[in-house]
Amino acid sequence: MPQEPSVHHNLPREILVDSEHIGIRVLIPFLGLLGFFSGIVLVNLIQPALGDLVGGWCLALGAGGILSILFVQLGERVIKPLWPSGRYLTLASDGITIHYRNTSKKHLERQFYWHEVDFHSWYWEVETRKTRIPRGWYCVAFRLSTEEHHLIVYAFMPKTEAEALPRFKERFVHLLPKKAREELATTDPRTSATQTRYKQFESQRWFEGAEVSATDFALILEVASI
Structure with a gap:
């Protein structure tokens, strides 16, 4: 019976990093507001007589809502693919490279x-809903380090999807909330020291981590086998 082709046969592979970089996170809401106010202005320019009427303002608000959606879609589907973060990964069977x-x-x-x-x-659970991440999802991350450099890659994914990653329970350290970490300082110093170390890694992730999709994160773990 023929075997299924290994994922390694499709390597090396380029992986997109930070598709939701800070520029995109600022641009998309701005486009939404721009579309909304453009709709209002456009209706009032076309039908100035309706500007002081309730019906006129309802029409203007409706047009603003429609243009807001269209402008956001323009940003997501057209501008976002054309505006990369400036970083990307190349995944190979023997390692991974980050490009700047x-x-x-x-x-x-x-x-x-x-x-x-x-x-x-390590991983931690999203306790309050963020702009694009639902409450209860996991942030999963790993850190590769040598004597001179390190690389942190992470992704957000649903809890069930994260826990389905290979050897999740034994491979990933659960980074606890701040209050729980503080309690460990007196009850379990050894675990507290581990939590402190991974909190430092998490701080590095916040400033310099490379975000990838959940699918690409799982693929990297599969290829690495470490």
Whole structure:
């Protein structure tokens, strides 16, 4: 019986990083507001006589809502793919490389080979709904490190999807909320020290982590096998 082709046969593979980078997170709401006010202005320009009437304002608000949706869709489907974050990953069977493109158009890259890195992974649960992340989802992350450099990759995904990752329970450390970590300082110093270490990793993730899709995160773990 023929075997299914290995995922390694499709490598190397380029992986998008930070599709929701800060520029996009600012631009999309701005486009929504721009579309809304453009609709109001447009209706009042076309039918100025309706400007002081309730019906006229209802028409203007309706047009604003429609244009707001259209402008947001424009940002999501057209501008977002054309405005990458400036970073991307290349996944290969022997390691992973992060690439940087800066404003001077220089191309920088940093390679991490599976057999040369230390691997640490953790997760925490989203307790309050964020703009694009539902409450109860997990943020899952791993850190590859050498003597000189490190790379943190992370993704947000539903709890059931995260717990289905290979060896999730033994591989990922659960980073507890602040109050629970503080209680451990007196009740379980050893676990508290582990939590402190992973909290430091989490702080690094916040500032420099590379966000990927849930599918790509699972793929990297499958290829790495570490």
